[in-house]
Each structure stands twice: as structure tokens, then as C-alpha cells.
């Protein structure tokens with residue numbers, strides 16, 4: 001027997017799988033439940049603007065054709081909003097895809113790539129795929145480890161992922177913290193700001209400031225979270241034109257589909273709906289946090305649409321017990337916090353159901 005495994009690149013053979021939150025239908029089937037809620041993937045329980053749904057329905061009429069690979073209409077909307085020229089924007093099938101494309105375009109074997117631990121797991125995976133070295137730095141009191149990262153800078157440091165706010169901690173670094181940090185990083189290091197949840201934060205301080213200063217910066221944004229379009233997959237990068245050009249060279253030409261683009265354009269135009277979602281999320285997050293703290297749970301100060309809650313003495317079995325009661329959350333085991341659960345802020349009824357289940361279990 002020939003062992004064909006040798007054909008697979010060494011860097012890929014032992015890569016960790018990304019384990020997504022279980023889909024609702026799968027849990028219903030497996031556990032014979034009629035009602036299941038999912039608070040595991042930081043989705044938006046209110047979904048997108050109704051105008052986005054309407055626009056996507058209209059876009060179906062044209063799906064016999066390839067999408068506009070230049071994303072002209074979506075780019076035009078962003079150009080207007082950010083007051084940057086169109087060469088500063090590129091698009092991905094979710095910002096997830098752009099994380100991969102950044103690695104393809106920038107990371108070389110042996111380069112050191114700095115990232116928080118725990119943070120968004122794809123940073124590590126894409127780094128390994130390229131044969132670069134992930135340098136994972138533990139969070140500092142639940143906050144993104146800016147001080148620790150400075151200590152790990154070396155001649156080999158090629159890029160730094162700055163997840164702000166951070167997933168899974170939900171915590172955000174202030175503009176003052178970030179300015180102080182960036183001032184100490186050598187100018188040749190690529191700074192990747194992942195701002196998937198920035199819309200939910202109070203300060204809304206973006207890495208765009210450092211781009212404007214002439215730093216080598218890529219800012220990542222997504223329509224999956226506050227805009228409620230996770231299922232259709234649209235994210236974008238804002239960066240220097242020469243970096244956007246590099247990313248477009250490695251990008252598959254029709255990576256964002258036409259229905260998704262129509263939805264994103266309409267969702268972006270409806271900033272009133274976005275504000276309503278942000279307000280509802282904040283109210284629900286504050287109520288959920290207060291209710292969990294009343295149960296003796298420690299909750300990190302989140303500015304996102306999810307919280308990291310610690311249940312001392314309760315390990316991963318808590319997630320399993322919640323699952324049996326029809327509530328899907330994300331166990332902290334995967335990111336090294338076995339007594340924590342990452343819980344997406346749901347709508348009012350979903351949060352009530354979660355709290356009821358937790359009261360029975362604690």
C-alpha cells in the first residue's frame with residue numbers, strides 16, 4: 001500500500017479543525033428536542049435590516065450571472081462613509097476569508113506572527129498553513145495582551161493580530177492603550193486590526209487612525225455581526241492601496257456572491273436599524289450580565305454581543321447540560337478556560353430561557 005499522506009504538505013497534516021457552534025437542527029435531531037436556541041456563534045438574534053432581505057430577494061432574479069468581482073456598489077457606499085478612495089477596500093467571503101488571504105499574501109515560512117491567547121482561532125491556523133510561527137500571548141486580566149506582545153517582538157516579527165474587541169473575552173482596549181502600544185511597535189511590522197465587533201463598543205476606536213498615520217495597517221470589518229448577515233458571508237479590509245492590490249491578487253475573483261453584496265449594500269444604508277440593534281444588544285447584555293452575577297457568576301466586562309462567564313467548579317459538562325435543556329453555548333475548554341462558557345447575547349426570550357436553565361443547574 002502506498003501511503004499518499006506524504007503528498008499533503010507537512011504544515012497542513014496536523015492542523016487543528018475549526019469547531020463551529022452546533023447547528024440548531026442538529027441538536028434538535030440528536031436530542032429529540034422541539035425547541036432549541038443557539039447562543040454559541042455570536043450571531044445577531046434580530047437578523048439584518050428588512051431592507052437587506054428585500055434587496056437579497058430582488059438580487060435572486062440575476063443569479064444566473066457571475067457577481068461583480070469589483071464589488072462596485074458596495075465599495076461606493078464604503079468610500080462615501082469612510083471618506084477614503086476606492087483603492088483602500090477589498091472584500092471577502094466573510095472577514096474570515098480575508099484572514100486567510102492576508103496570510104497568503106504576507107506570511108513567509110519562519111516569520112513570527114503575534115496574537116492573543118485566547119483569540120479568534122483562525123489567526124493561528126492560517127499562520128501555520130504558511131509555515132510561519134504563531135507566537136501566542138496570554139490575555140492580561142482578560143484584556144488583549146498588548147504589554148506581553150511588546151515583550152515578544154523580535155527581528156522575525158512580521159505581523160501582529162489585534163482583535164479589538166477580543167473574541168472570546170469580549171473586552172476592548174481603549175484608544176489610549178492602543179496608541180501607546182502602536183507607538184512602541186517598529187514601523188516595519190504589519191498591524192492587523194480585527195474589528196468584527198467594533199460597532200457594539202462604546203468608544204468605537206478603530207485602527208484606521210494608524211492607517212491614516214501611514215503605518216502598515218489592515219483593518220478587518222464584517223457584515224456578520226452587528227449587520228446580521230452571517231449566513232451570506234461578507235467582510236472587508238481597509239488598507240493601503242498596495243496591500244489591497246496584493247490581497248486582490250490572491251483573492252478568488254468571484255469570492256463574494258451577488259446576493260450577499262446586495263444585502264450588504266442595503267444593510268449598510270440602514271444605519272437606523274443598525275443603531276437599534278446596537279441599543280437592544282447593549283440592554284440585553286447588561287441585563288444578562290446582572291442576572292448572571294446575581295447567580296454568583298463572574299463575567300468579564302464585555303462590549304460585544306457575547307460574554308465570557310466563569311462558573312467555578314463547573315467544567316465543560318455545564319455546556320452539555322445546557323444543551324440537553326435546548327440551549328447551545330460555547331464551552332471555554334477549546335480556548336483553555338475549562339470553567340468558562342462563552343455566551344452570545346440573545347434576544348429577550350432567549351436570554352430568559354438561558355437564565356432559567358442555569359438557575360436549575362447551579
Ligand SMILES: Cc1ncc(COP(=O)(O)O)c(C=O)c1O
Nearest residue numbers: 094095096120167196222224235
Ligand atoms: C474576531 C473575529 N474575527 C473574524 C470573524 C469572522 O467573521 P466573518 O467571517 O463572519 O466575517 C469572527 C467570527 O466569529 C470573529 O469572532
